[in-house]
Amino acid sequence: xxxxxxxxxxxxxxxxxxxxxxxxxxxxxxxxxxxxxxxxxxxxxxxxxxxxxxxxxxxxxxxxxxxxxxxxxxxxxxxxxxxxxxxxxxxxxxxxxxxxxxxxxxxxxxxxxxxxxxxxxxxxxxxxxxxxxxxxxxxxxxxxxxxxxxxxxxxxxxxxxxxxxxxxxxxxxxxxxxxxxxxxxxxxxxxxxxxxxxxxxxxxxxxxxxxxxxxxxxxxxxxxxxxxxxxxxxxxxxxxxxxxxxxxxxxxxxxxxxxxxxxxxxxxxxxxxxxxxxxxxxxxxxxxxxxxxxxxxxxxxxxxxxxxxxxxxxxxxxxxxxxxxxxxxxxxxxxxxxxxxxxxxxxxxxxxxxxxxxxxxxxxxxx
Numbered sequence: 463x464x465x466x467x468x469x470x471x472x473x474x475x476x477x478x479x480x481x482x483x484x485x486x487x488x489x490x491x492x493x494x495x496x497x498x499x500x501x502x503x504x505x506x507x508x509x510x511x512x513x514x515x516x517x518x519x520x521x522x523x524x525x526x527x528x529x530x531x532x533x534x535x536x537x538x539x540x541x542x543x544x545x546x547x548x549x550x551x552x553x554x555x556x557x558x559x560x561x562x563x564x565x566x567x568x569x570x571x572x573x574x575x576x577x578x579x580x581x582x583x584x585x586x587x588x589x590x591x592x593x594x595x596x597x598x599x600x601x602x603x604x605x606x607x608x609x610x611x612x613x614x615x616x617x618x619x620x621x622x623x624x625x626x627x628x629x630x631x632x633x634x635x636x637x638x639x640x641x642x643x644x645x646x647x648x649x650x651x652x653x654x655x656x657x658x659x660x661x662x663x664x665x666x667x668x669x670x671x672x673x674x675x676x677x678x679x680x681x682x683x684x685x686x687x688x689x690x691x692x693x694x695x696x697x698x699x700x701x702x703x704x705x706x707x708x709x710x711x712x713x714x715x716x717x718x719x720x721x722x723x724x725x726x727x728x729x730x731x732x733x734x735x736x737x738x739x740x741x742x743x744x745x746x747x748x749x750x751x752x753x754x755x756x757x758x759x760x761x762x763x764x765x766x767x768x769x770x771x772x773x774x775x776x777x778x779x780x781x782x783x784x785x786x787x788x789x790x791x792x793x794x795x796x797x798x799x800x801x802x803x804x805x806x807x808x809x810x811x812x813x814x815x816x817x818x819x820x821x822x823x824x825x826x827x828x829x
Contacts, residue, residue, distance in 0.1 A: 469499070470498055470499045470782060470786075471502060471785065472669065473667050473672040474501060474503075475505045475658040475659070475660055475675065476504065476505065476509075476514055476675050477507065477674070477677045478507040478657055478677065479509050479510075479747070480508075481509075481762060482509070482677045482743060483512065483513055485675075485677055485766040485767070485770040486675050486770060487537055487770060488766065488768060488769060488770020488772075489675050490517055490530075491530055491534075491770070491771055492771040492775055494526045495530075497526075501517075502667050502668065503605060503667040503669070504517065504604055504605070505656075505659045505660070505662070506606055506632070507632055507651075507652040507658045507659075508632055508651055508657070510657075510675075511606045511629050512629060515596065515604070516535075517529050517533065518596045518601055518621070519590070519593075521602065522592065522598075522599045522601045532590070532591075536590050539590055540586065540758050541760045543582055543586060583630060591626070593625055597622055597624055600621045602621070603621060603667065604620055605618045605619075605662060606620075606628050606632050607632055607652030608644075609654040609655040610649060611649060614655060617647075617649060619631075625644075628644065631644060631649035631652070632652040633652075634650050634651050635650070636650045636651070653700075654700065654701075654704070656708075657701050657702070658705070659704075660674070660712065661708050661712070661733065664712075665729045670735065671737045671738075671786060672736065672738055674738060674741075675741050675742075676742040678743075678744070678747065679742075679744035680796065680799075682698055682748065690752060691752060705797065709794060710798065711733075712733055712736075712793065713793070715730050737784075737787075737788060737789035737790075738790075738791055738793055739781060740790075740793070741770075743766070743769065743770070746765075746766060
């Protein structure tokens, strides 16, 4: 176990990714071994939301070790639920469904093939997560993203309003499950609008460092030609798009440095100075066929869990001392394919200057 001579204070942004979310389980498992680590807020979508509430629930019940045990319990429950329940109808495991069922789902709506709205994920979450304890103790800040069906806008469920319905909403893919209704509004998977949210997290959290755990590869270079491959690639593009929009906004604000009045306490000022870090699964998930998401295979789970632990360990070894000092990833270069900071016009991490953009305008698309 590594020990640092000062506390690491981090927010976490957890991307969704079906079974590949086991990578995030491994990342969190390794992070929780660091006694000096303080987790601030956690933004999570779909599988990222499941990992986030497992983390929060475990911390509330038994501290760091309790969180590690809770994460394992949840992923074991996903596996043990198996074919009869989760593979047939679970929105969280949409990508895990068998090809034959996926083809059927393309011909029938979930209101036709599942008229009673059967949802085994609800049973799993209710059995493993104490939502009332999380709301009562609030061991971490939470931003669980879902997409409002009527408008396509993101809705963020925070720790004080967390319920099983909010996690189900975050993981509700409309081709496999009924929309989740909360307070008279219908919601679909949060990956359509925030996967995960970076802007709200960075602009509202009191911490200045955020670690993005990215599950999906940034790019898939092979040309999809089969029907399943095309469908998988469409999903890949769709669910990476909200993250790209967040990064584009952050990069735009950083390029505006020096063109306007510096407002340290504006949304734009906080975003410009926020320090981002990243651990990514792309080197592992990019080599996996789309079909690997089709069943909750314990071998796949343990492989990705081990990969997540390995990548987190390497990140701590290389970059742990940078937390609180400077960011360790150029999001514009990594996510958008831009050149280095100087070439793209973005300032170095921590540089002063920011255009004065009112909070409502800076994140107008989230209103």
